[in-house]
Amino acid sequence: MEAPVAVPTARRLHQSVIGLGAIALGLAYAWGAIDIASEAGYGGVGPNFLPWLVALLLVVCGGLLLWQARHGGFENDEAPPGAAKGDWDALAWISAGVLLNAAAIERVGFVIGCALCFVFAVRGLRRAEGKPAGGLRGTALDFATGFLIAAPAYWLFTKLLAINLPGLTGTGWL
Incomplete structure (x- = not known):
């Protein structure tokens, strides 16, 4: 049986800080969830269910990250696939789609707002892969898919x- 490879102390410390940060974020969520009413609603759970669930999962994930960092770290993990640096152009397209949806959803309705968001997100993801954005026909197809x-x-x-x-018409169907 092989002994685990020792991880340099500074790297272990940085990895431990990530785990502690996740735990701290979970505890902050839990602190905020204390003030949310707990009366059961329509689905049998109260409005504080999801914040408590997120808080619990953050603390558990943070604990697992901390344990991993303290017991060998992530040194033996394979490098993640993809580019070494972030693709800012793709991020700009995707962010623009989300912001456009948020700004336009009251004016054009949920369906069209989400379809536009989909068009922008797909364009950004295609550009991140180095593929052509799609042209007019591709954009129309992306809109229809969205x-x-x-x-x-x-x-x-x-x-x-x-x-x-929010809908585009008063009928409730679009």
Whole structure:
């Protein structure tokens, strides 16, 4: 049986800080969740369920990261695939799509806003892979795909779950 490879102290410290940061973030979420009402709602859980769940998972993940850092670290892990540096152009396209959706959703409705967000995100991801953005035909196809993904989600939320999302028309179907 081989002994684990020793990780340099500075690297171990940095990895431990990441684990401690996740634990601290989880504890901060838990502290914030204390003030949220706990009365059970429609689905049998209260509004504080999700914040408590996120807090618990952050603390557990942080604990696992800390344990890993203290017991050999991530030295033997393979390098992640992809570029060595971030692709800022792709990030700009994806961010622009999210911001456009947030700014336009009240004016154009949920379905069209999400379809536009999808177009921008796909363009950014294609550019990150070094592929052409798609041209006019590709953009139209991306919009149609985004529309076909967003429309059923909109209908499920508004018709089945009775959750109000901004629509383009007053009918509740678009």
